[in-house]
Amino acid sequence: xxxxxxxxxxxxxxxxxxxxxxxxxxxxxxxSVDRQRGKKEVxxxxxxxxxxxxxxxxxxxxxxxTSIQSLAVRGLSRMFSExxxxxxxxx
Numbered sequence: 001x002x003x004x005x006x007x008x009x010x011x012x013x014x015x016x017x018x019x020x021x022x023x024x025x026x027x028x029x030x031x032s033v034d035r036q037r038g039k040k041e042v043x044x045x046x047x048x049x050x051x052x053x054x055x056x057x058x059x060x061x062x063x064x065x066t067s068i069q070s071l072a073v074r075g076l077s078r079m080f081s082e083x084x085x086x087x088x089x090x091x
Contacts, residue, residue, distance in 0.1 A: 047072070 037043070049057065061068045070090060077087035 057068055057071065061071055064071070073088050073090050077090075081087050
């Protein structure tokens with residue numbers, strides 16, 4: 001089992017040291033060479049909702065005069081804030 005912190009722990013620990021990956025280990029994982037997702041400044045994220053839940057969310061966004069994107073970022077920022085972490089920035 002890996003000792004690397006996962007989930008929220010990976011972001012909250014201040015002195016987490018990660019061991020460097022040996023060149024032979026990196027070459028052993030084919031996805032490490034071909035991976036392109038998550039490399040740009042802005043990363044797209046897919047969220048799957050039931051149609052009825054999407055309709056409720058869409059209706060809320062329209063009534064608030066904002067986008068679903070903005071509602072999602074505000075909600076995630078609130079969760080970070082509740083955990084004592086810096087909020088996400090809205091674009």
